[in-house]
Amino acid sequence: MEQKPSKAAATDDPALVAAFEARIAAGESIEPKDWMPDRYRRQLTRMMSQHAHSEIVGMLPEGNWITRAPSLRRKMCLIAKVQDEAGHGLYIYCGTETLGTDRQTLVEQLLDGTAKYSSIFNYPTLTWADIGCIGWLVDGAAIVNQTVLAKASYGPYARAMIRICKEENFHKRQGYEIVATLATGTPAQKAMVQDALNRWWWPSLMMFGPSDKDSPNSAELLKWRVKRKTNDELRQRFVNLTVPQAQAVGLTFPDPDLKYDEASEDWKFGAIDWDEFFEVIKGNGPCNQDRIAARRKAHDEGQWVREASAAYAEKNAARSTEAA
Ligand SMILES: [Fe+2]
Ligand SMILES: [Fe+2]
Numbered sequence: 581m582e583q584k585p586s587k588a589a590a591t592d593d594p595a596l597v598a599a600f601e602a603r604i605a606a607g608e609s610i611e612p613k614d615w616m617p618d619r620y621r622r623q624l625t626r627m628m629s630q631h632a633h634s635e636i637v638g639m640l641p642e643g644n645w646i647t648r649a650p651s652l653r654r655k656m657c658l659i660a661k662v663q664d665e666a667g668h669g670l671y672i673y674c675g676t677e678t679l680g681t682d683r684q685t686l687v688e689q690l691l692d693g694t695a696k697y698s699s700i701f702n703y704p705t706l707t708w709a710d711i712g713c714i715g716w717l718v719d720g721a722a723i724v725n726q727t728v729l730a731k732a733s734y735g736p737y738a739r740a741m742i743r744i745c746k747e748e749n750f751h752k753r754q755g756y757e758i759v760a761t762l763a764t765g766t767p768a769q770k771a772m773v774q775d776a777l778n779r780w781w782w783p784s785l786m787m788f789g790p791s792d793k794d795s796p797n798s799a800e801l802l803k804w805r806v807k808r809k810t811n812d813e814l815r816q817r818f819v820n821l822t823v824p825q826a827q828a829v830g831l832t833f834p835d836p837d838l839k840y841d842e843a844s845e846d847w848k849f850g851a852i853d854w855d856e857f858f859e860v861i862k863g864n865g866p867c868n869q870d871r872i873a874a875r876r877k878a879h880d881e882g883q884w885v886r887e888a889s890a891a892y893a894e895k896n897a898a899r900s901t902e903a904a
Contacts, residue, residue, distance in 0.1 A: 592617045604805050609735040612678040620804055621679050623797065624734055627806065628676040629686045633697035635669035637871050641705040642714060650708060657754045658711065664747045675736040691876050699857060700787050702865030709762050709776035715755015717784040723748045724818045733805040756825065763829035777826065778834040786857040788815040816846055823847045
């Protein structure tokens with residue numbers, strides 16, 4: 581199924597747009613069958629599908645460590661977490677389908693490279709400490725983002741976020757537990773987790789997206805309350821939450837400019853290397869090619885399952901017609 585044309589196709593009726601914006605301003609939730617500007621539908625489809633793809637691709641760096649988790653407990657937690665991420669992906673794909681684009685189309689866009697996913701998942705997981713840092717920092721950043729998205733104007737997206745955030749809290753805790761254990765362990769363990777934090781810190785800050793002045797979609801998404809806070813506000817909130825957590829276990833940040841500002845009560849941080857971010861987004865990160873190759877392989881290997889379930893559905897439909 582292709583994108584549904586909006587009822588007021590290319591040029592939306594200004595009266596409808598005004599009524600829609602009044603509903604948003606009144607804090608009403610927009611539901612799938614409500615009228616919405618075509619651009620709102622397209623922006624949400626882009627944003628939600630990018631989110632769903634990130635959940636699915638995000639399983640890859642961690643899945644890489646399931647067989648090597650250092651204990652049965654850690655292995656069980658990691659399996660459960662990775663499985664949760666699959667659930668988040670499917671849940672958000674379903675939410676995206678309510679806007680009129682089916683999952684098949686969305687998945688094809690991921691596989692052919694026309695859709696994006698979070699830049700963070702293009703970095704490698706070199707040691708077990710990376711799994712701790714992903715849960716602590718990457719899921720931690722996701723919570724900051726998603727807590728605000730739970731108040732987004734589009735009902736199905738907001739409701740998905742409420743449910744997903746509950747699970748993300750477990751993900752963050754399992755990550756921080758790994759980090760805290762290593763940070764208070766042997767000198768070698770402490771060095772391993774410090775190295776992981778050094779590698780994951782800046783990419784985690786990039787996860788919130790470009791600075792607001794360089795974010796082409798931000799203003800519109802804020803106006804329609806798809807986003808409720810700017811990228812820079814969310815990034816600052818994440819830094820403020822995370823710095824004391826690192827300090828509590830004696831870890832440091834790879835940022836000589838990081839310092840507490842009494843006046844704003846913010847942890848001010850140094851300049852982010854946006855060239856690196858845009859290179860990763862363009863497909864030149866350390867693992868971009870591996871990630872897409874792994875998704876294509878999984879998709880190809882699942883072809884027989886999709887065919888079998890379609891054949892089964894057809895057979896069932898034929899049986900019930902016969903019975904009738
Ligand atoms: Fe998730
Ligand atoms: Fe998660």
